[in-house]
Amino acid sequence: xxxxxxxxxxxxxxxxxxxxxxxxxxxxxxxxxxxxxxxxxxxxxxxxxxxxxxxxxxxxxxxxxxxxxxxxxxxxxxxxxxxxxxxxxxxxxxxxxxxxxxxxxxxxxxxxxxxxxxxxxxxxxxxxxxxxxxxxxxxxxxxxxxxxxxxxxxxxxxxxxxxxxxxxxxxxxxxxxxxxxxxxxxxxxxxxxxxxxxxxxxxxxxxxxxxxxxxxxxxxxxxxxxxxxxxxxxxxxxxxxxxxxxxxxxxxxxxxxxxxxxxxxxxxxxxxxxxxxxxxxxxxx
Numbered sequence: 001x002x003x004x005x006x007x008x009x010x011x012x013x014x015x016x017x018x019x020x021x022x023x024x025x026x027x028x029x030x031x032x033x034x035x036x037x038x039x040x041x042x043x044x045x046x047x048x049x050x051x052x053x054x055x056x057x058x059x060x061x062x063x064x065x066x067x068x069x070x071x072x073x074x075x076x077x078x079x080x081x082x083x084x085x086x087x088x089x090x091x092x093x094x095x096x097x098x099x100x101x102x103x104x105x106x107x108x109x110x111x112x113x114x115x116x117x118x119x120x121x122x123x124x125x126x127x128x129x130x131x132x133x134x135x136x137x138x139x140x141x142x143x144x145x146x147x148x149x150x151x152x153x154x155x156x157x158x159x160x161x162x163x164x165x166x167x168x169x170x171x172x173x174x175x176x177x178x179x180x181x182x183x184x185x186x187x188x189x190x191x192x193x194x195x196x197x198x199x200x201x202x203x204x205x206x207x208x209x210x211x212x213x214x215x216x217x218x219x220x221x222x223x224x225x226x227x228x229x230x231x232x233x234x235x236x237x238x239x240x241x242x243x244x245x246x247x248x249x250x251x252x253x254x255x256x257x258x259x260x261x262x263x264x265x266x267x268x269x270x271x272x273x274x275x276x277x278x279x280x281x282x283x284x285x
Contacts, residue, residue, distance in 0.1 A: 064217050065253070065256060069211075077213050080112050084112075091104035091107060097189055098193050101194065102193065102197065105201060126204070129259075134259075151267065153247075161272075176274075176277050180278075181277050190269045191266050191269055198231070203252040204252060207221065207249055221249045221250050224249045226246075228241065
């Protein structure tokens with residue numbers, strides 16, 4: 001009789017099929033009495049990123065990931081910002097834009113890593129931020145390489161500009177000309193050097209500094225975005241550039257991989273260079 005019971009139990013288990021595999025997304029309890037933690041723990045780092053922007057069961061997380069780092073003070077953040085300004089001004093004597101960008105950013109990262117005041121990110125921190133093997137859980141897709149996240153998250157920003165441009169352009173408005181494209185040095189600066197150096201300063205360093213100083217997440221991301229916009233000078237596009245900087249900064253803070261905002265910046269610059277060649281050539285003609 002005992003053996004018969006075991007056989008029946010085995011059959012029942014087989015009929016139910018294999019156990020269900022649940023999503024890797026870990027979300028806090030929805031109970032009204034439960035409180036969402038102010039800091040994301042290591043388990044929550046496995047959550048999905050809602051790159052689809054339309055899913056009803058995913059949402060952006062505006063919180064710092066929990067990382068065990070030496071705490072900074074607001075003075076360290078302000079001192080680092082002043083140090084970057086000094087390094088960039090000093091590098092201006094080099095003249096060539098690419099040399100100025102590389103020397104200013106390199107001198108700043110090296111100086112702030114060696115001087116005791118202010119505190120700074122270490123060379124190991126910089127190296128860890130370039131994780132070429134990272135995969136990121138994305139809503140409705142699953143584990144995605146970092147470059148896939150960068151390309152997918154670039155689509156909305158391009159649509160914001162491209163769709164109104166196409167809808168408002170008169171018939172025959174676009175006439176692209178290769179002569180309007182930048183030369184090799186300008187292209188290298190816009191497609192590689194600028195995204196790299198600005199990503200290291202305005203997404204990586206700025207947000208790492210704010211996180212370690214315990215500053216609130218949303219104001220830190222917005223502040224870094226405003227600094228990014230101001231870096232490009234005052235123009236009608238300043239607020240849009242600030243929004244771009246904040247968006248890229250948010251994606252860095254959530255992935256902690258500087259390759260994501262650097263690649264998105266490069267994609268954006270490539271898009272604007274192409275559109276600029278078409279629009280300018282039409283205007284000139």
